[in-house]
Amino acid sequence: AIPLVIAISTTLGARNGLLVRDRRGLEEARNLDIVVFDKTGTLTMGEHRVVQTVTDKSIGNEEALRLAAAVERDSEHPIARALQKSAEAIGVEIPRSQNFRAIPGQGVQAQVEGREIQVGGPSLLKNNNLNIPKEFNEAAIHFGESGQAAIYLVEGEKILAVFAIADAIRPESYEAIHNLHQLGIQSAMLTGDSEAVAETVAKELDINLVFAQVLPEDKAKKVQDLQKQGKRVAMVGDGVNDAPALVTADVGIAIGAGTDVAVEAGDVVLVRSDPRDVPRIVTLSKASYRKMN
Ligand code: ADP
Ligand code: MG
Numbered sequence: 001a002i003p004l005v006i007a008i009s010t011t012l013g014a015r016n017g018l019l020v021r022d023r024r025g026l027e028e029a030r031n032l033d034i035v036v037f038d039k040t041g042t043l044t045m046g047e048h049r050v051v052q053t054v055t056d057k058s059i060g061n062e063e064a065l066r067l068a069a070a071v072e073r074d075s076e077h078p079i080a081r082a083l084q085k086s087a088e089a090i091g092v093e094i095p096r097s098q099n100f101r102a103i104p105g106q107g108v109q110a111q112v113e114g115r116e117i118q119v120g121g122p123s124l125l126k127n128n129n130l131n132i133p134k135e136f137n138e139a140a141i142h143f144g145e146s147g148q149a150a151i152y153l154v155e156g157e158k159i160l161a162v163f164a165i166a167d168a169i170r171p172e173s174y175e176a177i178h179n180l181h182q183l184g185i186q187s188a189m190l191t192g193d194s195e196a197v198a199e200t201v202a203k204e205l206d207i208n209l210v211f212a213q214v215l216p217e218d219k220a221k222k223v224q225d226l227q228k229q230g231k232r233v234a235m236v237g238d239g240v241n242d243a244p245a246l247v248t249a250d251v252g253i254a255i256g257a258g259t260d261v262a263v264e265a266g267d268v269v270l271v272r273s274d275p276r277d278v279p280r281i282v283t284l285s286k287a288s289y290r291k292m293n
Helices: 004-015 023-031 039-043 061-072 078-089 122-127 134-145 172-182 195-205 216-228 240-248 260-265 277-292
Strands: 018-020 034-038 049-055 098-103 107-112 115-120 149-155 158-166 186-190 209-211 233-237 251-255 268-270
Touching: 004 018, 004 023, 004 277, 018 023, 018 277, 023 251, 023 268, 023 277, 034 039, 034 216, 034 240, 039 186, 039 195, 049 061, 049 078, 049 134, 061 078, 061 107, 061 115, 061 149, 061 158, 078 149, 078 158, 115 122, 122 149, 134 149, 134 158, 134 195, 172 186, 172 195, 172 277, 186 195, 186 216, 195 209, 216 233, 216 240, 233 240, 240 251, 240 260, 251 260, 251 277, 268 277
Parallel strands: 034 186, 034 233, 186 209, 233 251, 251 268
Antiparallel strands: 018 268, 049 158, 098 107, 107 115, 115 149, 149 158
16 A cells, blocks of 8 residues: 555645656655756756857858758757757758767767868867867857857868857746755756856856766766765756766656656656756655654
8 A cells, every 4th residue: 555645745746746756756855965957958948049149251140050050950959959040030041961960068060062060069179179269269258158158160170150059047946946055955057068158057046066068978977976975966857868867866856848768767757847846846755754754
């Protein structure tokens, strides 16, 4: 038989917009020391927009967007969608590309009209040992200070353009972090995005710990590192990349609007995709399990 207190907590969960997939996760939530949030799509909306374009003298804004969108055609990354939408919005025809390849945690590459084009973040430049010309570097620093990602368009060894890509913070994230701190639980942010963007967003939300430029395969390891320090860790995420970390964490919390892979890896699913439901889980866990041991 299902103990009454668990039956009640599951019902309460449903009533509070939580899908409890593994009750042990809900039970553990009362003991948490730290909650690690994925940034993109979890603390932010995950709906990216191109807000500025800076190009080399050899190329205009339209041409830069056209080439970038062509390479991003076959990518489902939120940054790819932003570039595609912006190119569509100015009405340019987006050519097909050849030999598309995604470089996880860095960007994408393909041939467009016989040209070798890459599109990606700072780690793409770093891994290819590309020098950033002064005007692009200054633009990128400025973008980072505004919490916008700098995404580069590269042909061969040459940087042709940098796009500022913005992703708005979910308004509910402020209260989510504040309420966790009130419960005596620390907050952390884990992202593949650059230091500059990660630091800006973390500062804005008052997040305690930041792990930036983390490769997809290293996300679970960051959770393990915290566990080795004796902390009980919850992970909150929405992406395919987050699934191993969700499974590794003591409590895996998936964003309901996230990918199926993430939802299936979570102990608890936030049906409303509202990060404020994370501190609510802790409160619910404390109320439901207090009398059990
Ligand atoms: P996150 O979703 O946390 O940003 P990812 O591992 O998906 O983590 O991406 C890490 C970084 O790699 C991105 O912030 C971006 O700089 C770059 N990147 C990844 N995929 C793409 C893409 N399709 N187009 C451009 N940049 C990309
Ligand atoms: Mg994400």
